[in-house]
Amino acid sequence: MSTRTVLVVNSGSSSIKYQLVDPDAGTAIASGLVERIGESSGNVKHTYGDQTVKRELPVPDHAVGMRIVLDLFEEVGPSIHTSNVVAVGHRVVQGGSVFDAPALIDDDVVEKIDALSPLAPLHNPAHITGIKVARQLLPDEPQVAVFDTAFFEKLPAEAATYAIDKKVAAAHQVRRYGAHGTSHQYVSQEVARYLDRPVGELNQIVLHLGNGASASAVKGGHAVDTSMGLTPLEGLVMGTRSGDIDPAVVFHLYRNAGMSIDDIDDLLNRRSGIKGLSGENDFRALHDMIAAGDADAALALDVYVHRLKKYVGAYYAILGRLDVLTFTAGVGENDDVVRARVCEGLEPLGIVLDPERNAGRGGPKVISADGSPVTVLVIPTNEELAIARQSLAVVEAR
Ligand code: ADP
Numbered sequence: 001m002s003t004r005t006v007l008v009v010n011s012g013s014s015s016i017k018y019q020l021v022d023p024d025a026g027t028a029i030a031s032g033l034v035e036r037i038g039e040s041s042g043n044v045k046h047t048y049g050d051q052t053v054k055r056e057l058p059v060p061d062h063a064v065g066m067r068i069v070l071d072l073f074e075e076v077g078p079s080i081h082t083s084n085v086v087a088v089g090h091r092v093v094q095g096g097s098v099f100d101a102p103a104l105i106d107d108d109v110v111e112k113i114d115a116l117s118p119l120a121p122l123h124n125p126a127h128i129t130g131i132k133v134a135r136q137l138l139p140d141e142p143q144v145a146v147f148d149t150a151f152f153e154k155l156p157a158e159a160a161t162y163a164i165d166k167k168v169a170a171a172h173q174v175r176r177y178g179a180h181g182t183s184h185q186y187v188s189q190e191v192a193r194y195l196d197r198p199v200g201e202l203n204q205i206v207l208h209l210g211n212g213a214s215a216s217a218v219k220g221g222h223a224v225d226t227s228m229g230l231t232p233l234e235g236l237v238m239g240t241r242s243g244d245i246d247p248a249v250v251f252h253l254y255r256n257a258g259m260s261i262d263d264i265d266d267l268l269n270r271r272s273g274i275k276g277l278s279g280e281n282d283f284r285a286l287h288d289m290i291a292a293g294d295a296d297a298a299l300a301l302d303v304y305v306h307r308l309k310k311y312v313g314a315y316y317a318i319l320g321r322l323d324v325l326t327f328t329a330g331v332g333e334n335d336d337v338v339r340a341r342v343c344e345g346l347e348p349l350g351i352v353l354d355p356e357r358n359a360g361r362g363g364p365k366v367i368s369a370d371g372s373p374v375t376v377l378v379i380p381t382n383e384e385l386a387i388a389r390q391s392l393a394v395v396e397a398r
Pocket residue numbers: 209210211212239281282283284329330331334335361
């Protein structure tokens with residue numbers, strides 16, 4: 001097979017997601033996931049062409065999980081050994097102030113990712129496990145770490161800095177790192193390509209609205225602000241995360257509600273956001289509830305949209321001039337109601353939606369009216385392709 005491929009691996013605390021990508025065609029050749037690693041029974045799913053294989057079996061650890069994945073490639077296809085895999089690209093959530101670009105993995109890079117674990121205690125240790133196993137099982141393929149924070153590593157100091165005692169912040173690496181950077185970078189570049197304009201000319205706001213959600217302000221291809229902070233908890237209202245709250249809520253619950261720090265962590269990360277307000281975190285279900293007259297669901301959507309509008313306004317002010325506003329990820333690409341609600345009333349700011357263009361799912365497409373001073377777009381994100389292309393670039397630059 002002469003087509004070159006990149007194996008993209010996203011190793012989580014109890015899961016491994018993977019995709020074999022053709023970085024030149026921009027297509028996924030095969031994909032799958034291993035879930036519930038370490039539990040009594042795990043789930044495995046592998047898709048190649050029109051074949052999908054699903055299995056339920058114990059997956060005691062990541063090494064076994066990765067071995068199962070490689071066996072499935074041999075059994076169902078395509079064989080990893082004849083797929084011309086030129087790189088294995090690993091998604092890494094936290095690159096701290098250390099990584100502002102993807103890195104070719106060696107022992108030193110592994111150590112540095114490990115050292116950043118206090119900033120991403122659930123993610124970085126899981127990435128390290130995945131990287132170690134992949135290096136063992138695929139020793140001949142170069143491995144690359146692609147960081148979710150890299151696009152925001154060079155945020156202007158005034159956007160990256162929390163206004164807290166600078167000695168405490170420095171001692172504990174407390175700053176705004178952002179997240180979803182691979183998506184914001186990819187989408188902002190795709191915007192330029194779609195509009196056939198140099199990215200360096202464009203002032204953009206990108207709204208990545210998935211289960212996690214984040215906004216970024218991008219000036220000339222460089223991020224100048226983003227809504228996620230030390231962790232992905234800050235910023236927009238999300239599926240299950242609160243986004244911005246008064247930090248004193250934590251003290252209040254700790255002191256007066258008998259909640260431990262772990263309880264509050266769980267509350268704000270997993271029992272808040274749209275789910276906390278309505279009981280559901282999927283927007284399709286949320287709209288059904290609203291249609292059925294559920295007041296909690298209606299308020300959840302109002303709170304979600306209100307926060308988004310605040311960020312659009314804030315980033316507009318920071319950019320000074322806005323050329324493009326882009327919606328991406330599961331909600332951004334598919335939910336025309338959310339898009340319409342966010343843009344409603346922003347006509348005086350030059351954001352004029354065309355209701356017919358906005359209707360329906362998918363993209364890429366322009367959804368602003370002809371003559372709208374700000375172009376509003378839907379651009380599908382593709383983090384796996386972005387990781388594959390960045391990994392390939394690192395390998396080619398060796
Ligand atoms: P993740 O953050 O897990 O990568 P995605 O970007 O895939 O998530 O977004 C998943 C979310 O997208 C779902 O939870 C759901 O709320 C939303 N979504 C998916 N399809 C639709 C749709 N047709 N209409 C509205 N929302 C949708």
